[in-house]
Amino acid sequence: MISLFVLVTFMCQSCLPQVQEMSSRYHRPEKPVSGKMRKLKDLMLKGDNRICADCSAPDPKWASASIGVFICLKCSDVHRSLGTDISKVLSLTLDEWTESDLDSMIEVGGNTYANSIYEAFLPKGYSKPKADSNNEERSKFIRSKYESQDFLKPSLRIVSSKMSFRTFESAKNFDHKYDTSSSKKEDTREFIGELKVKVVRGLNLAVRDMLTSDPYVILTLGQQKAQTTVKKSNLNPIWNEELKFSVPQRYGALKLQVYDHDMFSADDIMGEAEVDLQPMITAAMAFGDAELLGNMQIGRWLKTNDNALIKDSTVNIVEGKVKQEVYLKLQNVECGEIELELEWVPLDE
């Protein structure tokens, strides 16, 4: 479903084996499913997930894994009637959860996030069903919300009921088609926005010369490259330098590499990391004009064993701007961390 595509975290497939191999060095090995099951339980206990996403009944014991919401027994019956293409209903206590079910629940982040997408255009004064509403009222609301997606931002509405967590690629294709439907616009719509990346600082970077290093950072997005200045003899450099990229329709991960500047030979690599831009860009698009919104959290890139995050990275609207702070552990190197601040500037419609 669309909210999953909106909030999903994306991992470049080609780097997966490498990063998985790396992750074993940085993380205590554990069974992925049991670790994620614990994350799901934690998520379930968060305030907004203690009431049903659809009718606000307390203490929901069911979930729609494909949509990413916690729901009560009565609403789960209606969800089941939508078919598993739209809503895959699972018991939080009785059912076996597959890894991909767990991923999609965790990555959506719970009822508040899902509802911020599915109920973004809920008409003013509309009254949602309550815990004691009759089945007809409940059913009507749930069908409008998820089946015909009446309350979704129109440009995100996707008629295909096959939309699911794993098919966000096709959602991107859809957007592509949508955005370039007018050939006159095609040139200007080649880019969907601008990404500003402030390279804030490095911490505990690796030693590449005798006792220290002369680090600088290269960022790469597709064919575009930008780099910071070189900081002489500094393992904890503060850059605070902003680098800018134009983001195309089909963007991949932002790649970051740290090098040691060497006067006499080729520069040595001091680690690398990838930044998934999907959570920020899709959340920003779903919420629309940030200048009209108050300060709030609109998305999240979750730390997993497969990415370079040191901690979960939230996407926020801060004074009308879409921003995200990212703390990365450098990969393929003995040590080092990099702090970034991202800002997303959409192109005007």
Ligand SMILES: [Zn+2]
């Ligand atoms: Zn309910």
